[in-house]
Amino acid sequence: MDGEVLGLAHNVADVAEFLRRAGLEIDPAEVVEAPWIDWRGVGPERWGPEN
Template sequence: MSRDLRVVVYPPDAEGRRRVRVDGEILGRALGPGDLLEFLRRAGLDPDDIRLDDTLLIEWRGGGPAVWSPDLGEE
């Protein structure tokens, strides 16, 4: 897996979707971890090798990998 990619997951919007950006390009809005892993797979990463709590790979904004609700993201 390439550690050269910069992955940013933004806080949940009003519908609980989190914008996913890889190397400056928005890949979409994830509704949960499965969506995020699919976006990362499309970016060339192997989902089996990804740990969602890996802060060297993923920068989480507005809560970590367990936060997919806008209510939980505003602490």
């Protein structure tokens, strides 16, 4: 927010937890398919630096 990192997700479950804390109950499987999430880079199936 305004250039400040508010959280760092390491997997889809982390994203679901951030959303839960913001008031949205969502299953991690739904996070992957949510059309309102803009995955930047490689997407929800891959995390961390490329090999």
